[in-house]
Amino acid sequence: MSEVWSYLVTNGDDVLTALVQHIWLALLPVAIAFVLALPLGALVHRYGPVRHVALTAGSVIYTVPSLALLLLLPGLLGTSVLDPINVVIALTLYSLALLVRTTADGLDAVDPTVLQAASAMGYRPVRRWFTVQLPLAMPVILTGLRVATVANVSMVSVAALIGIGGLGQLFTRGFQLGFYLPPIVIGLVLSVALAVVADLLIVAVQRRLTPWARAGAR
């Protein structure tokens, strides 16, 4: 325990940098994927044939091991192997694969009679989508977002294996030092804490955005 503390005192700056980078590398892809998943999920929801293609593509992406993807991307994109953009793109793809599916599921779950009632009240399609359909799909979409966020926080660690920052660097350092525990423990605790905090934040947003979803559970 004291070793962990002294490691923190000596390498505090490195740990902090790794944490900040971890946050960026994990959350930026989720944010990008979330924005992209809305139109794509809507497309999948709307058009039957697109559904099959998109969901199959998503499953295929998910089966590609993350390390392989991180090594493949520089070759495909012409980026440097050490460029963090590879991580961002790889994780965006994973998140997208998950979020397109949950967004479509969320939209599918909206009661069609409610949408019909909205049209009958005189909603035009765009306004109906943003003020009725999307809010009603939110509980399912946000549940998907929670899964994607937690998964990303853990997956970013892999990036350290190819020399990109994040808390994963603390693991690799521990191994390089002959299974020296302090950096490994610190990396583990911070990474779990980050996942928990991010999850709680999304839950807080969810409670704020969808108070009605809880009202039903009498």
Place this chain on the structure above:
Amino acid sequence: MIEFESVTKRYPDGTVAVEDLSLKVGTGKITVFVGPSGCGKTTALRMINRMIEPTSGRVLIDGDDVTGRPEAELRREIGYVIQGAGLFPHRTVLDNVATVPILQGVTRRDARTSALGLLERVGLPANLGERYPSQLSGGQQQRVGVARALAADPPVLLMDEPFSAVDPVVRDDLQQELLRLQSELGKTIVLVTHDIDEAIRLGDEVAVFAQGARLAQFAPPADLLAAPADDFVASLVGRDRGFRGLGFADGSEITLRSIDHGVDGLALEVDPDGRPLGWRGADGLLPTEGTFRDGANLRTVTDLVILSPAGAAVRVDAEGRADGLVLLEDLAGSVRSQQRERLAALAMAEEAR
């Protein structure tokens, strides 16, 4: 007035939902479309607010073709009540009711204020306003649905199986409420139902749709009961149409006897104020099983006569004092002449055609 001019709806797969429908829905009246499922009644209703477009023919509101107006704009001026209410689960009751005024540009604040008044109008306490639909009972949701449809004060109200999803007791309440509201508001209402009893109870006029999208009969409910156009309508109306038809016949023409008139060894006993207490006989005091007032229909009177241990219905005045008796034999005479008049009227109508 809403007019259907030889309206046909044919789907690409060849299914014909409505075929050559022509009828006129009177302004300020409740017109009911009734028939078995798949008879095209809902399709016909939805062509009024352009939820469905006719393949051929026209639907006119006050002489104007509905297709001449942008859908959204048209719909905001036509109230719509859907089966199971179709409320927005993510909005409170007040915000649900305020929907259409807000779409029309009224501020949320003003729309919510008038929504509060509408809740009262449909018989809901104001404290339900901040609840979500899932926190209400089915009957309450349906009332909110009606309030939402009335919020922009539309001249026309479309109701698609509005009371099908609630239990019979609640349905009865909602039907009464609708009739009360209509007596205050005088909207042009088109209501779709598969329940012939609901149609007869609520409709000023009833359009009976048969399988194959055919309009079997379009008439006031009394005529439907008195003279079904064909076997299909007769079977839909049911076996006891004779008795139910009495509900539309005036009960005030029956001979009235004095309250001292003894019946089969029983005599009516009244309290010092003249209110009926029961029938006094050898077995003691028997109940009257209810009373009726002037203006009651023949069905009510007949029911009382059947229930009464004396075979006589007791009429009371506005203060509840007994002021006359209707005896079984007088009732029989009245019903008999009623049916003869009905048949004579039918024959006249037949001749006129």
